Amino acid sequence: MVSERLQKIILNELKLDNFDLRDETTANQVPGWDSFNHINIIMAVEKDYNIRFKGLEILKVKNIGELQKLVDSKLQ
Amino acid sequence: MLCFINFVRFLQYIDFNKVEQLFIYDPSNQLYFSTSFFIFFFFTLLLFYRVFAKSKNLKIYTIIFFSLFFYYKNSGYLFILLFVSTFINFYFGSWIYKSKTQSVKKLLFISVIVIDLGLLVYFKYTNFFIQIINGMTSGNIQFLNILLPIGISFYTFKAMSYVIEIFIETMEPTTSLRDFVLYMYFFPNILAGPIDRAVAFLPQIAGEMTASKEDIGKAVFLIMSGLFKKAVIADYIGLNFVDRVFQVPLRFTGVENLLASYAYTVQIYCNFSGYTDMALGIASLLGFKLMENFNIPFLATSVADYWRRWHISLSTWLLDYLFKPLQMSFRRMRTFGSALAIFITFLLVGFWHGANWTYLVFGLFHSTYLAVSLLTQKFRKAFYDKVHLTGTKFLKAFQIFITFHLLLITAIIFRSDSLHTAWEVFHQIFRYFHGVVFFQWVAGYTQVFVLIMLGYILHFIPKSVDNKIKNMITASPVYVQALLLALMILVVVQVESAQLQPVIYFNF
Structure with a gap:
C-alpha cells in the first residue's frame, strides 16, 4: 500500500495534480518520471522522511510498492 | 549400379577443396x-x-x-x-x-x-x-x-x-x-x-522455443526489410557515393560533402537497423524474441530523445548500469551532478565504439549536447512558454530539424577516418559550398539520390503501417511468404554491385 505521504512527495515533485500511484506502478508509467527527474524524486523522499538511501538499494527498486517498503524499512 | 556410377561421376565435378574452405575460417570470406x-x-x-x-x-x-x-x-x-x-x-x-x-x-x-x-x-x-x-x-x-x-x-x-x-x-x-x-x-x-x-x-x-504463425509472418517481414535496407540501400550508397567523398573530401564541393553526410546518416541507419531486423527475424524463427533496437530515431525532438530511439539496447544498458549509479553518487550536486553523470556516460559511449580519436570526439559532442541540454532545460521551457510555442507543431518540427542536424555533425566525425578528414568535410561545406552543383549531382547520381530518398522514406514509415504489412504477411499462405522472401533475395543478388560490405557495427 502506497502511503499518502509518499504519493504527495512524488506528485509534488513531478508537478502532477492527480495520478493513481499503486504498488505495481513503475516509473515509466508515470508522466514526467524520466531518468533525470528520478533523482529529484529520490532526493525529495530522502529529505521529507529525513532518511538516506544507499545507491544499491535504489537500483534494486522496481516499482513504487518496493520504494514504499524501502522507506518503511529505513524508518524502523 | 548405373545410378551409382552416375553419382561417382557427379562427385568428380565437385571441388572438395572449395567445399572444405567453406567450413574453415577465412578472414576474406566470413559468414554474414x-x-x-x-x-x-x-x-x-x-x-x-x-x-x-x-x-x-x-x-x-x-x-x-x-x-x-x-x-x-x-x-x-x-x-x-x-x-x-x-x-x-x-x-x-x-x-x-x-x-x-x-x-x-x-x-x-x-x-x-x-x-x-x-x-x-x-x-x-x-x-x-x-x-x-x-x-x-x-x-x-x-x-x-x-x-x-x-x-x-x-x-x-x-x-x-x-x-x-x-x-x-x-x-x-x-x-x-x-x-x-x-x-x-x-x-x-x-x-x-x-x-x-x-x-x-x-x-x-x-519456454516453448517454437515459432507461432505470427512469429513466422513477423520474421519474414523483418528479414525482407532488413535485407533490403542493408544490402540494397546501405551498401549501394556507401560504395557508390559516401566512401568516395569521405576518402578525399577536398576533391568534392561543399554541397556534395553535405549530401554525402545526409547519405551517410541514412546509410548507417539502414546498415545497422537492417542487420538488427535480420537478427530479430532469424531469432524469431527459432522462437526467441530479441530486444527492439530502433524506433524512428530521426524523429527525435532532442538528443536525449534520440538515444531513446537509436541503439536502444546499448543506451538502456549504459543508462541502467552506469548512468544511474553515477547519478546516485553525484546527487548532492543536484542538476549539475546529473549533467556530470550524463557527460561521463556518453563519453564512454564514444569510446565503446572503438579506439580512435574520432569516436572519442563523437562521444564528447554527445556528452556536451546532453549536458548542456539538461542544464538549459528550465530556461528553454520558460522561453517557449513565454512566446506561446509550447506544444505547437511548429516547435516540434523545429526541434526535430535542429536535433537531426546536431546528429549530422557527429555523423561526419563518426564516419571520418581521422579528425583531419572531418575538418576537411566541414571546411568544404562552409567555405566551398557551390549550391548549383546539386542539379548536376542529381543528374549524375540519380540512383544514389533515389536510394537516399527511399532510405529516409522507409525510416519515417510509422510503426502502425509496419504492423499492417506484418499482419498481411502473417495472413498470407506459407508459399506466398516463401515466394516473397525468394523475390527479395533475388533483388539483393541483382543489386549487389560489388563485394559484400560488412556491417559497420562489427568493428565495435
Missing part, C-alpha cells in the same frame, strides 16, 4: 547474414530444429553447435576467448549469489567486472594507448600484434548484464551452464547486437 552460404547454414539449422522438435535439449544443443560454428567462421580461434568469458561470468555469477557476506560479494563482483573490462580494453584499446603514449613522450613503443575478436564489445556487455543483475539482486543466476552458453553464443545477436539482457533471454529458454 546476407551471404549465400548463410542461407544454406540457416536452412540446415532449421531442418535439424524441425527434426528435433520434440526434444528441447537437442534443439538447444543444435543452436549452440551452429552458433559455435558461426562464431568460429567469423573470428577463427579467437572463439576461445568467448569460451573463457562465458565460463568466468557463469561461475562468478553463481559465487556472487552464494556469497554469505556483503564484502565477499562486492569483492567477487569487482573482480569479474575488472576481468571483463580488462579483456575488452586489452583487445580493443592497447594499441591506441601505445599510440597516445608514443605521441606524448615521442617514445617508440612497438605496437602489439593483437587481433580484435569480432563482437567482443557486444558479448562482454551481455555477460556483464548477467553478473550486474545478480549483484544488485534483480535476478537469480541460472544453474544450467548449457543455458548460459546458449545466451552468450546465440548467433543472431553475437556479432552486432542487440545487447540482450540475460534477465529477458534466459526465461525464454525455459
Whole structure:
C-alpha cells in the first residue's frame, strides 16, 4: 500500500495534480518520471522522511510498492 | 549400379577443396547474414530444429553447435576467448549469489567486472594507448600484434548484464551452464547486437522455443526489410557515393560533402537497423524474441530523445548500469551532478565504439549536447512558454530539424577516418559550398539520390503501417511468404554491385 505521504512527495515533485500511484506502478508509467527527474524524486523522499538511501538499494527498486517498503524499512 | 556410377561421376565435378574452405575460417570470406552460404547454414539449422522438435535439449544443443560454428567462421580461434568469458561470468555469477557476506560479494563482483573490462580494453584499446603514449613522450613503443575478436564489445556487455543483475539482486543466476552458453553464443545477436539482457533471454529458454504463425509472418517481414535496407540501400550508397567523398573530401564541393553526410546518416541507419531486423527475424524463427533496437530515431525532438530511439539496447544498458549509479553518487550536486553523470556516460559511449580519436570526439559532442541540454532545460521551457510555442507543431518540427542536424555533425566525425578528414568535410561545406552543383549531382547520381530518398522514406514509415504489412504477411499462405522472401533475395543478388560490405557495427 502506497502511503499518502509518499504519493504527495512524488506528485509534488513531478508537478502532477492527480495520478493513481499503486504498488505495481513503475516509473515509466508515470508522466514526467524520466531518468533525470528520478533523482529529484529520490532526493525529495530522502529529505521529507529525513532518511538516506544507499545507491544499491535504489537500483534494486522496481516499482513504487518496493520504494514504499524501502522507506518503511529505513524508518524502523 | 548405373545410378551409382552416375553419382561417382557427379562427385568428380565437385571441388572438395572449395567445399572444405567453406567450413574453415577465412578472414576474406566470413559468414554474414546476407551471404549465400548463410542461407544454406540457416536452412540446415532449421531442418535439424524441425527434426528435433520434440526434444528441447537437442534443439538447444543444435543452436549452440551452429552458433559455435558461426562464431568460429567469423573470428577463427579467437572463439576461445568467448569460451573463457562465458565460463568466468557463469561461475562468478553463481559465487556472487552464494556469497554469505556483503564484502565477499562486492569483492567477487569487482573482480569479474575488472576481468571483463580488462579483456575488452586489452583487445580493443592497447594499441591506441601505445599510440597516445608514443605521441606524448615521442617514445617508440612497438605496437602489439593483437587481433580484435569480432563482437567482443557486444558479448562482454551481455555477460556483464548477467553478473550486474545478480549483484544488485534483480535476478537469480541460472544453474544450467548449457543455458548460459546458449545466451552468450546465440548467433543472431553475437556479432552486432542487440545487447540482450540475460534477465529477458534466459526465461525464454525455459519456454516453448517454437515459432507461432505470427512469429513466422513477423520474421519474414523483418528479414525482407532488413535485407533490403542493408544490402540494397546501405551498401549501394556507401560504395557508390559516401566512401568516395569521405576518402578525399577536398576533391568534392561543399554541397556534395553535405549530401554525402545526409547519405551517410541514412546509410548507417539502414546498415545497422537492417542487420538488427535480420537478427530479430532469424531469432524469431527459432522462437526467441530479441530486444527492439530502433524506433524512428530521426524523429527525435532532442538528443536525449534520440538515444531513446537509436541503439536502444546499448543506451538502456549504459543508462541502467552506469548512468544511474553515477547519478546516485553525484546527487548532492543536484542538476549539475546529473549533467556530470550524463557527460561521463556518453563519453564512454564514444569510446565503446572503438579506439580512435574520432569516436572519442563523437562521444564528447554527445556528452556536451546532453549536458548542456539538461542544464538549459528550465530556461528553454520558460522561453517557449513565454512566446506561446509550447506544444505547437511548429516547435516540434523545429526541434526535430535542429536535433537531426546536431546528429549530422557527429555523423561526419563518426564516419571520418581521422579528425583531419572531418575538418576537411566541414571546411568544404562552409567555405566551398557551390549550391548549383546539386542539379548536376542529381543528374549524375540519380540512383544514389533515389536510394537516399527511399532510405529516409522507409525510416519515417510509422510503426502502425509496419504492423499492417506484418499482419498481411502473417495472413498470407506459407508459399506466398516463401515466394516473397525468394523475390527479395533475388533483388539483393541483382543489386549487389560489388563485394559484400560488412556491417559497420562489427568493428565495435
